[in-house]
Amino acid sequence: MSSRANARPTMRDVAQVAGVSLKTVSRVINGEAGVADPTAARVARAIAAIGFQRNDLAASLRHGRSSGTLGLVIEDVANPFYSVIAQAVESAARARGLMLITASAREDPHREHELVAAMLRRRVDALLIVPVGGDHRYVAQGAGRVPAVFLDRPPEQVDADRVLIENAAGARRAVEHLLEHGHERIAVVSDAPELYTTRERLAGYRAGLRAASVGDRSALVRAGNRTAVQAQVAVTELLTLPPRERPTAILTANNRNTVGALRALAGRRRRPSLVGFDDFELADVLGVTVVRSDPALLGASAARLAFGRLDGEDGPPRHLEVPAELVARGSGELAA
């Protein structure tokens, strides 16, 4: 009988039903050696009879070491770029027997901090973070801190394990590609300039133009478009510039901006060339040239770094970079 009616059965309940001691039940559950077969069978029967299931929280409290969970703080699970990362991290976690706690910070530094704190209180074994901004020293501080790996963007005010994408090089490659096709008035439509990825991609864009001795194009830089709708507006505006200021090519600096640009361009007869940063589903069907990286590799690498730390790998923070390659599909190969 349960100590209290309707409560989840405990090992004590199992022990009582099986007529053995607590420790014997523990042995059977954890598959430890040293239990006579008939005894083990009696315990197993009791477990099945009362529907016992071990309380992992209590177990991990007892031995202190692992809670069996991995924490992932991303920007937004609904964004395909991040959902692929989440998928890769989940696979890695599962391979190691960890469950994944996921939360979206939504570009809010305060919220990010809160989520990290909540995960630490829940004693995650390690943290994977797509940092928003602000000061990240809080992650490195405090006794008994947990391995933390930053994805997609570096932490601020502190050095730590991280996996980034070839942002500047990728953007520069896109610009060079457009230059090769005769474009000189190349516009760029990007997310908020405070974001690391935006800054790097803009830097790559500028470096590409500079290397080709193309003059200042700051009038064609449209940053600050957080949503597809904002990007759509920005592109529409670019298209209504007077002919000799109007860009003949556009670089969209992330997937949401690309989506907005495609909406702005839909149905137009004469379209500018377009290269998007980040690949997306159906880019092949739409014939959109993109700079493609591998979000799944990003997530998997970050997990690998974190697991390495869990396995005792010591040493200075590691910096990994995932390559970005240009995939020509038509939209980026239109003549100027």
Place this chain on the structure above:
Amino acid sequence: MSSRANARPTMRDVAQVAGVSLKTVSRVINGEAGVADPTAARVARAIAAIGFQRNDLAASLRHGRSSGTLGLVIEDVANPFYSVIAQAVESAARARGLMLITASAREDPHREHELVAAMLRRRVDALLIVPVGGDHRYVAQGAGRVPAVFLDRPPEQVDADRVLIENAAGARRAVEHLLEHGHERIAVVSDAPELYTTRERLAGYRAGLRAASVGDRSALVRAGNRTAVQAQVAVTELLTLPPRERPTAILTANNRNTVGALRALAGRRRRPSLVGFDDFELADVLGVTVVRSDPALLGASAARLAFGRLDGEDGPPRHLEVPAELVARGSGELAA
């Protein structure tokens, strides 16, 4: 001083540093009344000094009721349909102060069972499940069971709270739409026929044809396409049928099938009409007519049901249905 070097500081450590008792620290941390201001300040200073963070696992073990987590078992986070669900569930969870544990079952019943078991061992407060198949009585069994809500598909062998989409009605609407545009040879390309959603959508398809007294079209039913690639092959085959057997319209029964169909159709001069079940990003740009439901509403409704049970709502299992509407964008309005 810490009891052990390098260990996470505990409330006992805080108490020692602040020169108060354990209970006083507990009061301060939980914001309970009845602590003199100067005492509270001393405790707060000690907490900051040693970097203490409460162990939520221990706390929830103590008071037994809530672990503060919600479990979500879906098919695949990387699929946009499910990542939107995950996003909605996460928002709902956060609003209630719960963290979300997510895991993908990948159409594997055994894995689903394992994941659910792992979540129960971790004492999630409630479970949201996109069931794969097999017997789901295990969810309803056992003492101290947890509220479980099924999403997108019903559980088998057992009745339980669930939120489904208007599958049959939606598919039927698509067929009627195509019939209105003069089509009679309407093919359907779908996922595995074992899946509930597939079965229902196929039933809706057949019902639509039957109501219009259109003869048997079983030769145009292509089920079993789990991936976009498989769907692409299936559509390509349909397009190479002899002219008088070849479909003039195609219904793709989920988002992956639609993607495959679009790839098969890309670059063809004469395309059949196409209606896809499930909306997707850029469907507007591609001009694809779809049957659209609201995955976010699906997730939010399921969370609401689960929270209702947590709040003590009793009574028989509740069955909710999210509507599906046809959105005409061109591909479904081509003449036969």
Place this chain on the structure above:
DNA sequence: TTGTACGCGTTATCAG
């Protein structure tokens, strides 16, 4: 206002 004793469900220690 503050402190003591105990218990949550499990694992670890050490005896029998």
Place this chain on the structure above:
DNA sequence: CTGATAACGCGTACAA
């Protein structure tokens, strides 16, 4: 092979 007992970090009941 098996079992009594302590301990993990915290909250609750009750006393001081």
